[in-house]
Amino acid sequence: xxxxxxxxxxxxxxxxxxxxxxxxxxxxxxxxxxxxxxxxxxxxxxxxxxxxxxxxxxxxxxxxxxxx
Numbered sequence: 001x002x003x004x005x006x007x008x009x010x011x012x013x014x015x016x017x018x019x020x021x022x023x024x025x026x027x028x029x030x031x032x033x034x035x036x037x038x039x040x041x042x043x044x045x046x047x048x049x050x051x052x053x054x055x056x057x058x059x060x061x062x063x064x065x066x067x068x
Contacts, residue, residue, distance in 0.1 A: 009038050009045035019051045029054070 016023045026046060030037040035054060039045035 007038065008048045010048060011039075012044050012046070015046040015048075015051055018048060019055050 010018065012023050012026050015026045019026065026035070027044075029035045030044070030046070035046055035050055037044050037046065
């Protein structure tokens with residue numbers, strides 16, 4: 001895990017595990033602007049806090065009886 005400027009970033013594989021999705025989904029989210037891609041052209045990294053927020057928001061929206 002890398003820490004740069006207060007960000008806790010992880011490579012694609014760990015980002016997918018943290019979010020409970022596939023690596024392909026992480027890449028799609030990044031290409032669609034849903035999450036921010038950090039790192040170098042050869043090594044993508046993603047912010048854990050950003051991933052957790054996306055997962056929390058998607059779970060809240062998917063559960064019946066919850067209000068936003």
